[in-house]
Amino acid sequence: MSRRGPSSAASGLHFLRSKQVGAELVASSGVGPNSLVIDFSAGVGSITTPLAETGARVLAVERDRGFVERLTKKFGDADKVRVVDGDSRSIPLPRRAFWVVSSLPSLVANDVLRRLLNPPGSPFAGADLALEFGFAKKLTATHPKTLEVAWWASRFDIRVRKRLPASNFQPQPRGDAAHLTIRRREGFTRQTDRVLWTLLHAAYGAPERGARTVLANSIPGNRAKRMMTEVGVPGGAAAEVVTIQQWSQIAKVLGEDKTLSWVPIPKALDKV
Numbered sequence: 001m002s003r004r005g006p007s008s009a010a011s012g013l014h015f016l017r018s019k020q021v022g023a024e025l026v027a028s029s030g031v032g033p034n035s036l037v038i039d040f041s042a043g044v045g046s047i048t049t050p051l052a053e054t055g056a057r058v059l060a061v062e063r064d065r066g067f068v069e070r071l072t073k074k075f076g077d078a079d080k081v082r083v084v085d086g087d088s089r090s091i092p093l094p095r096r097a098f099w100v101v102s103s104l105p106s107l108v109a110n111d112v113l114r115r116l117l118n119p120p121g122s123p124f125a126g127a128d129l130a131l132e133f134g135f136a137k138k139l140t141a142t143h144p145k146t147l148e149v150a151w152w153a154s155r156f157d158i159r160v161r162k163r164l165p166a167s168n169f170q171p172q173p174r175g176d177a178a179h180l181t182i183r184r185r186e187g188f189t190r191q192t193d194r195v196l197w198t199l200l201h202a203a204y205g206a207p208e209r210g211a212r213t214v215l216a217n218s219i220p221g222n223r224a225k226r227m228m229t230e231v232g233v234p235g236g237a238a239a240e241v242v243t244i245q246q247w248s249q250i251a252k253v254l255g256e257d258k259t260l261s262w263v264p265i266p267k268a269l270d271k272v
């Protein structure tokens with residue numbers, strides 16, 4: 001089937017067969033005629049089709065020759081749909097605000113999210129995705145297990161909108177999927193991002209240390225104590241007990257304090 005990849009069954013690809021789910025993903029994103037939207041790993045176009053119907057400008061990314069040909073045939077006459085023959089993990093991303101509405105294969109989901117959610121100040125606007133339910137739960141945990149997911153979830157509101165039974169996909173996967181929504185949280189600036197990165201990095205580097213002590217690496221001890229109390233973290237709590245919302249709240253307050261300076265965010269996060 002493919003010039004670059006194995007067959008769909010062998011590579012665990014599960015195609016969305018429910019038109020209703022495709023329509024719901026698109027409707028939930030709210031994209032319209034002025035939007036630019038990417039369907040990563042577009043397959044036969046089960047999501048590209050309802051996206052095109054909104055009048056949005058659509059980039060349908062697909063790396064398999066057979067599917068690229070099918071998509072090109074289907075959307076060849078559609079002015080606002082461009083079939084991009086390439087890999088979702090490496091095609092250049094737009095420089096202007098863009099949305100993502102896709103059913104993401106498990107093998108590429110993490111890499112695609114990294115490209116969308118790692119860089120501070122990227123033009124990525126938000127997403128509605130169908131992906132593995134287990135993966136979606138990891139992304140929406142109150143206390144994310146990894147620094148990377150904490151970095152994503154503190155700047156973006158990531159939610160499971162709906163559980164999608166496995167029967168919506170062909171071939172049917174072993175487990176269910178989720179409709180995941182990703183929206184930017186308000187009030188984040190370059191400076192708040194820097195503060196947040198510093199705090200999360202320190203907290204995830206020493207999760208069992210006291211939360212106040214972790215914060216006191218960056219600001220005077222008394223102030224650290226006050227701030228923790230203000231956001232509702234009990235005295236003596238370990239850094240791992242502090243929620244993403246609480247770190248974000250602290251970052252926003254400290255980000256406005258011009259007397260403090262913060263280390264720049266590592267350049268590696270800007271790599272897309």
Ligand SMILES: C[S@+](CC[C@H](N)C(=O)[O-])C[C@H]1O[C@@H](n2cnc3c(N)ncnc32)[C@H](O)[C@@H]1O
Pocket residue numbers: 013014015016017040041042043044045046047061062063064067086087088089102103104105108
């Ligand atoms: C699970 S996705 C879903 C496609 C479509 N949205 C659907 O649900 O019918 C399967 C498609 O992803 C494509 N694909 C897999 N890995 C890819 C990658 N790294 N870049 C671009 N396309 C990829 C496959 O070729 C296949 O067509």
